[in-house]
Amino acid sequence: SDDHLARIAASFTIHPDFPIKGVNFRNILPVMRDPQLFGWLIDECVARIKDKFSQPIDLVIGLEARGFLFGPAIALRLNCGFAPIRKPGKLPGKLATVSFKKEYGEDVFEIEEDAIMPGQRIVIVDDVLATGGTLRAATQLMEQRKALPVGTFVIVELLGLGGRNRVPSCEALFSFSG
Numbered sequence: 001s002d003d004h005l006a007r008i009a010a011s012f013t014i015h016p017d018f019p020i021k022g023v024n025f026r027n028i029l030p031v032m033r034d035p036q037l038f039g040w041l042i043d044e045c046v047a048r049i050k051d052k053f054s055q056p057i058d059l060v061i062g063l064e065a066r067g068f069l070f071g072p073a074i075a076l077r078l079n080c081g082f083a084p085i086r087k088p089g090k091l092p093g094k095l096a097t098v099s100f101k102k103e104y105g106e107d108v109f110e111i112e113e114d115a116i117m118p119g120q121r122i123v124i125v126d127d128v129l130a131t132g133g134t135l136r137a138a139t140q141l142m143e144q145r146k147a148l149p150v151g152t153f154v155i156v157e158l159l160g161l162g163g164r165n166r167v168p169s170c171e172a173l174f175s176f177s178g
């Protein structure tokens, strides 16, 4: 409900000049300190995902690191599986990888090859959409694994950082200036 969304948003904190000067950092993690607020947040995420993405959803993918905090709770309530996308060197076995440009240099994402079957309906979950670089790379990794369709969902979109251009179809529960 709008009341729940307002109370969730009221738990978020703003940190000027973090982690560097000029950045207004939005910290959403305080929502997790209160189980009632956290439960409402997961309910709102699940309701939005059910409303916007093709059903049934087969798998939620969470991005390292804060996608790991919200993705599994959302997956449980959707009654679907969860798999992590991680930075290099963390996952064992056969992996699928994608490399992508960051502000400085390249980075790599990995997923266990067996986690994704062709034709699975996937929702990629992260906490914040900022520049969109990681969410776009994760989408490419899913498409490489022949998952279809692939949706993206975040709790907070930060406006003005280019994320909307890189991941045009991303669903966001809240939008704030970046």
Ligand code: HPA
Pocket: 024, 025, 026, 027, 128, 130, 158
């Ligand atoms: N909050 C959380 N994560 C972020 C932010 C922010 O403001 N900007 C880039 N990543």
